[in-house]
Amino acid sequence: xxxxxxxxxxxxxxxxxxxxxxxxxxxxxxxxxxxxxxxxxxxxxxxxxxxxxxxxxxxxxxxxxxxxxxxxxxxxxxxxxxxxxxxxxxxxxxxxxxxxxxxxxxxxxxxxxxxxxxxxxxxxxxxxxxxxxxxxxxxxxxxxxxxxxxxxxxxxxx
Amino acid sequence: xxxxxxxxxxxxxxxxxxxxxxxxxxxxxxxxxxxxxxxxxxxxxxxxxxxxxxxxxxxxxxxxxxxxxxxxxxxxxxxxxxxxxxxxxxxxxxxxxxxxxxxxxxxxxxxxxxxxxxxxxxxxxxxxxxxxxxxxxxxxxxxxxxxxxxxxxxxxxxxxxxxxxxxxxxxxxxxxxxx
Numbered sequence: 001x002x003x004x005x006x007x008x009x010x011x012x013x014x015x016x017x018x019x020x021x022x023x024x025x026x027x028x029x030x031x032x033x034x035x036x037x038x039x040x041x042x043x044x045x046x047x048x049x050x051x052x053x054x055x056x057x058x059x060x061x062x063x064x065x066x067x068x069x070x071x072x073x074x075x076x077x078x079x080x081x082x083x084x085x086x087x088x089x090x091x092x093x094x095x096x097x098x099x100x101x102x103x104x105x106x107x108x109x110x111x112x113x114x115x116x117x118x119x120x121x122x123x124x125x126x127x128x129x130x131x132x133x134x135x136x137x138x139x140x141x142x143x144x145x146x147x148x149x150x151x152x153x154x155x156x157x158x
Numbered sequence: 159x160x161x162x163x164x165x166x167x168x169x170x171x172x173x174x175x176x177x178x179x180x181x182x183x184x185x186x187x188x189x190x191x192x193x194x195x196x197x198x199x200x201x202x203x204x205x206x207x208x209x210x211x212x213x214x215x216x217x218x219x220x221x222x223x224x225x226x227x228x229x230x231x232x233x234x235x236x237x238x239x240x241x242x243x244x245x246x247x248x249x250x251x252x253x254x255x256x257x258x259x260x261x262x263x264x265x266x267x268x269x270x271x272x273x274x275x276x277x278x279x280x281x282x283x284x285x286x287x288x289x290x291x292x293x294x295x296x297x298x299x300x301x302x303x304x305x306x307x308x309x310x311x312x313x314x315x316x317x318x319x320x321x322x323x324x325x326x327x328x329x330x331x332x333x334x335x336x337x
Contacts, residue, residue, distance in 0.1 A: 048190060048294035061259070062294055065285050090292040092193040 207279035247275035
């Protein structure tokens with residue numbers, strides 16, 4: 001009984017991995033296309049149908065087609081950047097997981113640093129003000145009065 | 159810095175941020191703006207759907223304002239949009255179709271069953287023309303002007319509403335432009 005269950009488990013697990021691997025096409029990785037380079041590139045490209053998946057992860061029909069396209073472009077000797085340009089020309093920057101640095105994305109790339117700088121400036125100002133107050137909480141006039149008050153209080157207590 | 163500015167500044171910043179995020183909520187992340195808008199339509203030449211020995215290409219669009227509608231029989235929303243296309247065709251709008259990754263027979267059958275609003279259909283069996291046009295979900299409808307430049311793209315099904323408020327005014331405007 002236990003053997004049969006184990007066997008069933010093994011069968012289930014092996015068929016499962018088979019199904020998962022079926023997503024990627026069996027390309028002929030020739031001299032022009034290094035398999036690692038190909039896998040690295042499709043992991044950086046977004047599938048437009050299922051937007052939170054890369055081309056490498058997605059099983060959508062369009063992802064299949066785009067993987068074929070990427071592979072063929074690489075096979076023709078295009079560089080990674082050329083492949084990216086090809087896709088960006090058709091689908092926009094959205095296909096790139098890593099948005100390029102250009103005027104329309106300045107706020108995206110530099111915004112956090114600007115906010116950080118503003119925060120630091122405010123912090124510095126507050127700290128400066130506080131330390132000044134700690135040094136002399138009272139004006140010269142007030143200190144004079146304070147001395148007087150404290151001075152007159154002393155004899156009273158004695 | 160006057161005191162009220164110091165107190166109002168965070169409030170203003172908060173309202174601005176809330177406004178920005180609220181706007182973000184109403185945007186549809188499924189709508190990816192096409193980089194092809196205001197660019198010449200990508201060149202293509204494909205066999206016709208009904209007459210496989212004819213070729214459909216950009217030359218067919220020349221000098222006229224044309225809709226290029228991407229559809230397939232496996233696409234549910236295309237069925238939904240079909241009656242709108244029929245209405246447009248009746249009003250004299252020139253519509254060409256890109257039959258995208260479909261079976262020739264099913265597509266022909268579809269046109270017989272539901273009517274044919276297209277002047278002609280290009281048969282894109284492997285979807286390569288679709289990729290060149292940046293198609294990522296059917297239906298999609300491109301508006302090509304007299305110069306052969308893509309002026310607008312509708313992603314998702316056309317509705318009577320969107321046609322009346324967006325498409326027809328745009329077509330009217332494009333008709334007035336020089337060819």
